[in-house]
Amino acid sequence: MKGVLPSRLPMEGTYSTYPEALDKATGYDSIGIALQVEATVRALLRGDIAYERDGTGYQQIPEGLMLRKLLSTYLRPGDVVVDFGGGLGGTFLNHADLFPSGCRKIVVEQPLFVERGRALAASIGLDIQFSERLDVLSRVDVVLASCVLQYLENYDPAIVSMVAMRPRAIILDRIALAGRERWHVQVCEGYGEGAARIPIRPLLRRRLVKLIPGYRVAAEWSNAFDPDIPTHRGFLFLHEG
Numbered sequence: 001m002k003g004v005l006p007s008r009l010p011m012e013g014t015y016s017t018y019p020e021a022l023d024k025a026t027g028y029d030s031i032g033i034a035l036q037v038e039a040t041v042r043a044l045l046r047g048d049i050a051y052e053r054d055g056t057g058y059q060q061i062p063e064g065l066m067l068r069k070l071l072s073t074y075l076r077p078g079d080v081v082v083d084f085g086g087g088l089g090g091t092f093l094n095h096a097d098l099f100p101s102g103c104r105k106i107v108v109e110q111p112l113f114v115e116r117g118r119a120l121a122a123s124i125g126l127d128i129q130f131s132e133r134l135d136v137l138s139r140v141d142v143v144l145a146s147c148v149l150q151y152l153e154n155y156d157p158a159i160v161s162m163v164a165m166r167p168r169a170i171i172l173d174r175i176a177l178a179g180r181e182r183w184h185v186q187v188c189e190g191y192g193e194g195a196a197r198i199p200i201r202p203l204l205r206r207r208l209v210k211l212i213p214g215y216r217v218a219a220e221w222s223n224a225f226d227p228d229i230p231t232h233r234g235f236l237f238l239h240e241g
Helices: 018-022 031-046 066-074 090-094 111-124 156-164 205-210
Strands: 011-015 051-053 056-058 080-084 104-108 129-131 142-146 169-177 183-188 196-200 215-221 231-239
Touching (some): 011 018, 011 196, 018 183, 018 196, 031 051, 031 056, 031 090, 031 111, 051 090, 066 169, 066 215, 066 231, 080 090, 104 111, 111 129, 142 156, 169 205, 205 231
Parallel strands (some): 080 104, 080 142, 104 129, 142 169
Antiparallel strands (some): 011 183, 051 056, 169 231, 183 196, 215 231
16 A cells, blocks of 8 residues: 555664674563463463464464465365464464364464463363474375464474475465565564564575475465565475375
8 A cells, every 4th residue: 555654664773693692682481471371272262362473362363374275275174284383372372263174273382382272271271282393204295384484493314304395385474575684683572571572584595495305386475464574475385295
């Protein structure tokens, strides 16, 4: 729309290495973030909200979400679906109506989230498993990763593990992109007392695609709620075998 300024992700500085950025950050494993996400997921489970994203609750699911279209198209009964960096299972819960019967749902996360996720699942009988490791899984049919790769110190091993499992679809949503990979610190308001500060490195698109051999980019999109700067994109990779 004419006259509308582009939205920017609140980021500070540029840093040569991850340790330099981490020195200025608090990290995503902050207990404040985990508690915020857990409170929001519990609100979702109670029916107080309709949608959870990044620990924030909303009264309705955003319209026209490409992720919903892809899930409804590519999920099959009995699939093993992995959400890498999936928090406390928000994606599975947000779109529970799209998962066919018999799907096995697995979240791969950091230890703090795995601990809280397992406790949550056990307390209410939640049909989601939590694991700290991606490379220990054998059969996987669909892999999801939303708004996570840009926060990893080294995202190569995660991508290599995804490709090694040969899922028929890899869905990478909300990937921050730039023409050069440099570290910054993202300032995230609303997580407990004060702002959380997280190292972030927008990725180089051509390098990301090169790390996923044997797959083709079948779709590419953007979400209306993501910042314009840096550019955020989603990618659907389909196995060519």
